Amino acid sequence: MNKERVNRVLDEMSRLGVEQMVITDPYSIYYMAGHLELPWERFWALYLRADGKHKLYSNRLFSLDEVEDVEIVWYSDTEDGSEMLAQEVMHDKVLGIDKGMQAKFLLRLMELHAAADYKNASVCVDDVRASKDEEEKALMREASRVNDVSMEELKTRIKPGMTELELAGQLEAIYKSHGAQGHSFEPLVGFGENAARGHHGSGDTVLKDGDCILIDVGCKKDHYCADMTRTFFFGEVSEAHRKVYETVLRAQLAAEAVIKPGIPLCDIDRAARSVIEEAGYGPYFTHRLGHFIGSEVHEAGDVSAANQRTAKPGMIFSIEPGIYLPDDVGVRIEDLVLVTEDGVEILNHYTKELQVIEKQES
Amino acid sequence: MNKERVNRVLDEMSRLGVEQMVITDPYSIYYMAGHLELPWERFWALYLRADGKHKLYSNRLFSLDEVEDVEIVWYSDTEDGSEMLAQEVMHDKVLGIDKGMQAKFLLRLMELHAAADYKNASVCVDDVRASKDEEEKALMREASRVNDVSMEELKTRIKPGMTELELAGQLEAIYKSHGAQGHSFEPLVGFGENAARGHHGSGDTVLKDGDCILIDVGCKKDHYCADMTRTFFFGEVSEAHRKVYETVLRAQLAAEAVIKPGIPLCDIDRAARSVIEEAGYGPYFTHRLGHFIGSEVHEAGDVSAANQRTAKPGMIFSIEPGIYLPDDVGVRIEDLVLVTEDGVEILNHYTKELQVIEKQES
Numbered sequence: 035m036n037k038e039r040v041n042r043v044l045d046e047m048s049r050l051g052v053e054q055m056v057i058t059d060p061y062s063i064y065y066m067a068g069h070l071e072l073p074w075e076r077f078w079a080l081y082l083r084a085d086g087k088h089k090l091y092s093n094r095l096f097s098l099d100e101v102e103d104v105e106i107v108w109y110s111d112t113e114d115g116s117e118m119l120a121q122e123v124m125h126d127k128v129l130g131i132d133k134g135m136q137a138k139f140l141l142r143l144m145e146l147h148a149a150a151d152y153k154n155a156s157v158c159v160d161d162v163r164a165s166k167d168e169e170e171k172a173l174m175r176e177a178s179r180v181n182d183v184s185m186e187e188l189k190t191r192i193k194p195g196m197t198e199l200e201l202a203g204q205l206e207a208i209y210k211s212h213g214a215q216g217h218s219f220e221p222l223v224g225f226g227e228n229a230a231r232g233h234h235g236s237g238d239t240v241l242k243d244g245d246c247i248l249i250d251v252g253c254k255k256d257h258y259c260a261d262m263t264r265t266f267f268f269g270e271v272s273e274a275h276r277k278v279y280e281t282v283l284r285a286q287l288a289a290e291a292v293i294k295p296g297i298p299l300c301d302i303d304r305a306a307r308s309v310i311e312e313a314g315y316g317p318y319f320t321h322r323l324g325h326f327i328g329s330e331v332h333e334a335g336d337v338s339a340a341n342q343r344t345a346k347p348g349m350i351f352s353i354e355p356g357i358y359l360p361d362d363v364g365v366r367i368e369d370l371v372l373v374t375e376d377g378v379e380i381l382n383h384y385t386k387e388l389q390v391i392e393k394q395e396s
Numbered sequence: 397m398n399k400e401r402v403n404r405v406l407d408e409m410s411r412l413g414v415e416q417m418v419i420t421d422p423y424s425i426y427y428m429a430g431h432l433e434l435p436w437e438r439f440w441a442l443y444l445r446a447d448g449k450h451k452l453y454s455n456r457l458f459s460l461d462e463v464e465d466v467e468i469v470w471y472s473d474t475e476d477g478s479e480m481l482a483q484e485v486m487h488d489k490v491l492g493i494d495k496g497m498q499a500k501f502l503l504r505l506m507e508l509h510a511a512a513d514y515k516n517a518s519v520c521v522d523d524v525r526a527s528k529d530e531e532e533k534a535l536m537r538e539a540s541r542v543n544d545v546s547m548e549e550l551k552t553r554i555k556p557g558m559t560e561l562e563l564a565g566q567l568e569a570i571y572k573s574h575g576a577q578g579h580s581f582e583p584l585v586g587f588g589e590n591a592a593r594g595h596h597g598s599g600d601t602v603l604k605d606g607d608c609i610l611i612d613v614g615c616k617k618d619h620y621c622a623d624m625t626r627t628f629f630f631g632e633v634s635e636a637h638r639k640v641y642e643t644v645l646r647a648q649l650a651a652e653a654v655i656k657p658g659i660p661l662c663d664i665d666r667a668a669r670s671v672i673e674e675a676g677y678g679p680y681f682t683h684r685l686g687h688f689i690g691s692e693v694h695e696a697g698d699v700s701a702a703n704q705r706t707a708k709p710g711m712i713f714s715i716e717p718g719i720y721l722p723d724d725v726g727v728r729i730e731d732l733v734l735v736t737e738d739g740v741e742i743l744n745h746y747t748k749e750l751q752v753i754e755k756q757e758s
Contacts, residue, residue, distance in 0.1 A: 074694050075694055075696070094682065095682065095683055097593055111683065111684045111698070111700055111702065112700065112701050112702040131499045131503065132499060133498060133499055133500035134498050134499065134500070135498070135499035136495060136496050136497070136498075136499075137493045137494060137495055137496065137497035137498075137499065137502050137516065138495035138496070138516050138518065140499050140502060140503075141493065141502075141514065141515070141516045142516075152503065153503070154499065154500050154503045154504075156500065203568075203569075203572070206565075206568070207565075210565070231459055320456065320457065321457055321473065322473045332436050332437055334437070336473070338473050338474065339474050340473065340474040
């Protein structure tokens with residue numbers, strides 16, 4: 035296992051007073067044990083103990099080799115992996131639980147009286163993962179570099195008469211041509227009023243004059259994720275839409291400008307939100323400012339009014355304000371940012387200036 | 397909501413003695429409420445009650461409209477949706493829990509003493525979903541039809557010198573050209589000895605003479621999933637490999653032949669496994685025979701030695717025996733099958749005869 039990462043997690047467990055913990059998030063296990071397994075409904079769990087007697091529970095089907103510093107406990111499809119864990123757990127102590135553990139496994143541990151009590155101790159691994167180490171920073175920079183060049187290339191594919199899905203469908207090949215393995219999430223392309231709809235997926239809507247083109251996309255490269263949004267306009271942009279765009283851009287830059295270690299994450303959200311509220315669009319910025327990201331596209335923690343925790347060096351999150359005017363237009367601008375020792379490094383370098391795509395004939 | 401489906405679930409709850417239940421599986425919610433939302437880390441839950449006072453907990457970001465026969469309880473990113481549910485739960489009664497509920501929500505409900513006790517009651521909805529209704533059968537037939545024609549088309553793209561990823565990468569466009577929305581899971585293409593490795597993902601291995609070509613793929617169409625495996629050979633097939641293939645095929649056909657209502661699922665597994673064991677390959681068939689499938693590619697329930705439940709009309713699952721000889725060859729043949737009133741309907745019609753792909757120049 036990666037000793038430095040495991041030790042950081044054990045330190046957090048000690049701080050929380052938890053001597054044993056079960057981790058089921060495949061990406062958290064990958065983070066420590068170096069093997070990515072997506073187990074679906076099967077049991078795949080790393081049991082960490084303060085005394086170093088760690089165990090990794092693995093179905094015989096998983097393509098796992100030996101992992102240093104951890105004993106692998108194999109089970110087959112006809113055995114109950116969580117029962118095997120229950121036997122190992124120190125029954126008179128609290129067991130820390132991963133936030134995403136499936137209820138069927140947790141309820142089974144409870145039924146077997148595995149531990150004295152159960153506590154959501156996910157923060158012990160989530161906080162460690164939130165602050166990226168040097169190896170991870172390099173991977174995150176590279177994923178965002180590929181996302182930058184791919185956004186430019188995708189922009190050149192925008193043609194009159196095409197649908198959202200047709201545009202979105204071209205991105206995977208672009209990513210792969212730049213060495214990424216694929217998407218980090220289903221690419222979201224929204225034309226015109228579709229861009230104003232929250233969580234709208236790409237569809238069969240055809241691009242028309244004056245439409246905004248909202249593109250929220252990310253690649254995955256070497257197990258790390260990019261995520262960036264740009265909003266273009268097609269053919270022309272109305273004054274009203276230009277004002278929306280400029281407001282979002284000012285909000286986005288205002289947020290990035292205040293980032294440094296020690297600032298509460300809610301204050302970063304506030305910096306962007308204030309710009310939008312002062313311009314009169316407050317009710318149309320309907321979501322939090324950002325989310326953490328790394329080997330998963332959404333990791334624990336967000337940049338929102340509700341999060342008073344402070345920024346720390348190594349944290350990487352998105353800064354993505356938006357204004358969504360129903361039945362009219364949606365604009366969002368998103369970068370990934372890395373908190374440095376004394377400020378911030380913006381991982382995306384693709385221009386945020388308003389771009390109006392010319393109508394060439396296809 | 398779909399009254400018939402909800403009523404079937406309420407009947408199962410009544411049978412299990414559970415008066416209230418919280419369902420968090422997005423596909424189970426889609427099954428009843430008709431809205432598919434993938435909530436990531438956010439709370440998205442359908443609270444079902446025997447007295448009909450159902451509630452649906454939704455983040456304001458979700459693109460949900462009204463749903464008949466259920467009250468929607470909205471919360472924002474700065475509110476605690478699970479706390480809102482805890483207030484609603486009948487505190488003196490058991491609360492049924494969905495098997496996949498994230499531990500952070502379950503532990504929060506427990507912390508708030510929401511219910512008298514918590515019980516994995518997933519079977520109430522899983523069993524209902526396992527037996528498809530007419531609308532679902534039609535959707536499953538159509539998804540498998542597209543998978544059949546796409547397999548044939550993909551076969552024609554096999555060329556000397558190509559890699560697994562290059563072949564796999566062509567499938568999405570084929571699916572879309574036939575009206576599917578995309579993959580139901582990451583397509584798995586394994587050449588030669590890679591096909592013998594469990595859970596091996598498609599990679600950069602180049603196709604060579606005499607290789608087996610294992611293709612395990614599925615499309616998703618109108619929210620329902622296909623899943624089929626065929627194994628071809630390239631250029632030539634050795635006698636040893638032909639024997640492996642014919643054994644797998646006999647096992648696959650033997651299993652399909654015994655399917656009818658009332659047969660224990662473990663007996664179907666046994667029918668295939670016996671053929672493989674008698675041919676001397678027993679240790680090399682390393683997984684269960686099949687899994688249930690529908691709007692999710694893996695649904696609750698499997699066809700394995702451990703499952704003594706019986707087949708019922710409307711059930712759809714995979715029949716996918718395989719033989720994997722390490723560092724040599726892997727063969728798997730998989731169909732989806734539907735249990736009918738008096739037997740079985742095979743949903744895949746693509747040939748299972750051994751096919752050797754000719755080496756044309758590319």
